[in-house]
Amino acid sequence: MNGQIVVVGNGMAGSRLVSELRARDRNLRITVFGAETAQPYNRVLLSNVLAGVTAPGDIGLTDPAWYAANGVDARLGREIVAIDRVRKTVTCADGTVTPYGTLVLATGSAPVVPPLPGLDAEGVVAFRTLDDCRAIIRMADGAESAVVVGGGLLGLEAARGLAGRGLRVTVVHLGGHLMERQLDAEAGGVLRRTIAGLGVRTLVGARLTGAPTAGGRVTGVELDDGVVLPADLVVLACGIRPETGLARAAGLTVDRGVVVDDRLRSVDDPDVHAIGECAQHQGTVYGLVAPAWEQARILADLLTGGDARYEGSRQVTRLKAAGIELAAMGETGLGDDEAEVIRFADPARGTYKKVVIRDDRLIGAILLGETTTAGTLTQLYDRAAPVPSDRLALLFQGLDPATPADTPVRMPDAATVCVCNNVSKGRIRACWEAGARDVADVAAETRATTGCGGCRDTVEGILEWLGTQEVTFPTRSGRR
Incomplete structure (x- = not known):
């Protein structure tokens, strides 16, 4: 193909695309811009860094020498501030202008920070980047208590990591149960009990109204019922919002993300593509790494002459926190009146299992506390393969010798x-x-x-x- 490929964003999606492109074609002209000065790193493993089980230097995705060795023009710490689709250029914050033949937006997401008083004070950190992680670790040193705002995947990983550092941790969650996007209410209750046993207190259905401060530093959080929770550190894990400002300003169609077709092209401009957390395909914005990497692989094929199509991704969520085993996939919130549902619950031992079946196909599953059949369920879910007649074999390993196991x-x-x-x-x-x-x-x-x-x-x-x-x-x- 002719013309230079410019990738805006050097995170998990952008860096993977660059490596996939170079693996397919040694002669492509590739320029990648990254707003962060750091080499691309595995954002998924930030919770491990926070917990102290992984060093920051061990989560890199690309060796610093790789770019030069592979002829990639990597401009790190260089934020793109404008796209000119008529002239086919991008403008950097320092004023430099770079032409493109094909433009790929991999701008990711930004953390949601509620517009509430006190959340701009010292001691309040939104947990999203490696710098955020380092700031939290620095503030946790010498702190006694922390509040994590948000009981989703990232919030619980942050809470477990801080508890592992010896802090008293409370999770404040607006939803009716933890991880409501992935779990049903019963599983959320079992998870709440499990993390309580690991030293993390949780408050669900709790609305934050602000954060009291003293001398410019946070001293806690205040809830809508007037309760004030003291805290030396407040970590915001309230969700993410796709970074679409560049695309919107360039006149591209943006809903929640940049709207793309099955070739991951903007629906407005065939020379502009979007992948990862900033892209919206068939109404869905994916917030997990596997779909982003799948999109990067497919787009690399397309940009090097292939004829692949992106048909959407099946999402499998795993909670990565010491002392907790959790895997969830698909439509987990359905009840007995909507599908065939098989459950097993042992809250005292922190175990909850649920599979959801429709038309003899697995459409959803939760494994909490014991996940030995996760590989089997993932395979059935990914391939929409028929489930075995012995349904209990989906929950308990070893019941059906004909069933693949872990x-x-x-x-x-x-x-x-x-x-x-x-x-x-x-x-x-x-x-x-x-x-x-x-x-x-x-x-x-x-x-x-x-x-x-x-x-x-x-x-x-x-x-x-x-x-x-x-x-x-x-x-x-x-x-x-």
Whole structure:
């Protein structure tokens, strides 16, 4: 294709697109702008950094030398402030103008900050970027108590991380139960009990009205019933909003996100594309990494002469917090009058399981506290495959020998192990047969484990199992 590809945004979607493009064509002219000065990093793992189990330097997605080595013009810390679709240029905050042949918007999202008094005070941080994470860690040092505003995925991960640092943590959530977008009310109640056992208090149905301050520093939060919760640190995890200002100012159609077609093109301009959290496809804006990376792969194919189409993504959510196992997918809020629903609940042990079936297909599932069948459910959900006649086998591993399970011996090669990067057991086996012997080797070849990290134990289990087989293959060094 002719002309320069300019990517605006160097986060998880933009950086993946750049690497996918370069893997397909060494001669493309690629320029990528990143508003952050940092090299692209895995935003999904920020909660691990906050918890202290991962160092900030260990969540990078691209080696700093990669751009130069691969002929990519990377302009980090350079924010684009305007798009001229007539002249086909983008303008940087420093005044420089760069022409494009194809423009890709991967501008991501910004945190929602409620317009309430006190939320601009010292000690209040919106949890979104690596700099935010560093600020929270710095403020947590010496603090005794924290309030996390928002009981969604990010808020609970932040709360668990702060509790692990020894702070007294309260989660204030406006919704009627935790993670209401992914869980039903009963699962939300079990989750609330589970995190209470981990030292995190939660208040649901609680509306924030402001944050009292003293000397310019936050001292707590105030609720609409007049209750004041003391806090040395307030973390805002109230949701995200797609960054669409550039697109809107350029005259592109914007709803919640930049509206794109099945080729991930703006519906107004075939030379402008959008992917990731800023893109809206068939009415949906995706806020998870797997859809963003799927979009990046498909767009890279299209921009290098392929004929792929994006048909939407199935979303699987995993909560990454020490002491909590949670996987949820699809339509989890349906009841017995709307679908076939199978449930198991043991709140005292923090266990809740639910599968939702319609027309003999899995359309939703929740696994909380025990997730050994998550791989099976994900495979059935992704492929819209018929479910087994023994429904309990979907909840409890080992009930039906004909059902694929999360053990390497019984897991079929077609089973998806890494949802974020769409890596099957078969691909991991192929890596092992080519000489890969540890997770790092597999990650280098397939990117498995580099998304949310939730599949790491499964990948390790597959490698351990392969290592016990009688047939041996060369290692990467050629040794047996």
